[in-house]
Amino acid sequence: MFFIPNTRGMMQIFLTRIFSFSPGIVEVNERVQIASYDWKLHGVNTASVNFNTARDKVVLINYWATWCPPCIAEMPSLQKLYNDYKDEMVFLFVTTDDDPEINKFMKNKNYSYPIYRSLSKHPKPFVNSPIPQTYLIDKKGNIIIDKTNAANWNSTKVRETIDHLLAE
Numbered sequence: 001m002f003f004i005p006n007t008r009g010m011m012q013i014f015l016t017r018i019f020s021f022s023p024g025i026v027e028v029n030e031r032v033q034i035a036s037y038d039w040k041l042h043g044v045n046t047a048s049v050n051f052n053t054a055r056d057k058v059v060l061i062n063y064w065a066t067w068c069p070p071c072i073a074e075m076p077s078l079q080k081l082y083n084d085y086k087d088e089m090v091f092l093f094v095t096t097d098d099d100p101e102i103n104k105f106m107k108n109k110n111y112s113y114p115i116y117r118s119l120s121k122h123p124k125p126f127v128n129s130p131i132p133q134t135y136l137i138d139k140k141g142n143i144i145i146d147k148t149n150a151a152n153w154n155s156t157k158v159r160e161t162i163d164h165l166l167a168e
Contacts, residue, residue, distance in 0.1 A: 022155035023134070023147035034141040035124040041092065041116035044102055049116070051092075051123065058089040058165045059137040060153075063128040066097050066105040070150040071132040075111060077154035081162075082113045088166055092116055094128065138165045 026032075039051035062078060064071035082091050093115045095102065102115055118128075125143070127133060134153070136145035144161065152158075 022157040023136075023145050023151040023153070025157075025161060026144060026146055031142045031144065032125050032146075034126075034137065034143070037123065037141075038120070039123050040119040041094065042119050044095075044099060044115040044117060045106065046114035046116075048119075054090040054092075054137075055141075056139050058139060058162060059092065059135075060089065061092045061094065061126065061135045061137070063094050063131050063133040065095055065131055066101045068131050074132060074134075074150040074153060075109065077152050079111050079113060080154040081158065084159075085162060086113075089162065094118055094122075136161065136165075139168060 037050075037052045037055050040048070041051065042048045060078075060081070064075070066072075078093075085091075091113055093113050095115060095117065097105075106112075106115070122128060126135065130148060132148075132150060134145070134147045134151065135143050136158075138144050144165065145158075
C-alpha cells in the first residue's frame with residue numbers, strides 16, 4: 001500500500017492514529033514555566049490575539065501543518081477536545097501554512113478550531129519543530145504536557161488532567 005500512488009499518506013495517517021496514545025504528563029519537578037506571554041498571533045479563521053490574553057488560563061498550543069501526516073492523524077481527537085472545552089480554556093492552533101491550504105483543509109475535514117499564524121517570536125520554551133508539537137499549560141504558566149508527534153488528545157487521561165487544571 002505504501003508504494004501505490006496517493007495511498008502512502010493515507011496509510012501513514014491511519015497507522016499513526018492506531019498507534020497514538022495519550023500523551024504523558026511532565027513530572028512536577030521537571031516542569032518548565034513560560035518565560036513571557038508577549039506573543040502576537042494573526043487569526044486566520046478567527047480574531048487575532050496577543051498571548052497575553054491567555055495569562056491565568058489553561059491553554060493548549062498545537063503547532064501543525066496541513067501537509068503533515070502525524071498532524072492530520074491527531075486532528076480528530078483535538079477537534080473533539082476543542083468542541084468540549086472551547087468555552088473553558090484557550091486553544092491556539094499555530095501553523096505557517098497559507099490561507100488557501102488551511103481553508104481547503106478545514107472545509108474538507110469539517111474542523112472548526114481557531115487557527116493562528118505567529119506574527120512575533122514565540123515565547124521560550126516553546127519550539128515549533130518538529131511538528132506536531134503540543135503543549136498543555138496550567139493557569140500559572142507551567143507546561144503540564146509537552147508532546148512531540150501525534151497523540152490521542154481525546155483520552156480520559158487528558159480530559160481528567162484538563163478538568164483538574166480548570167478546577168485549580
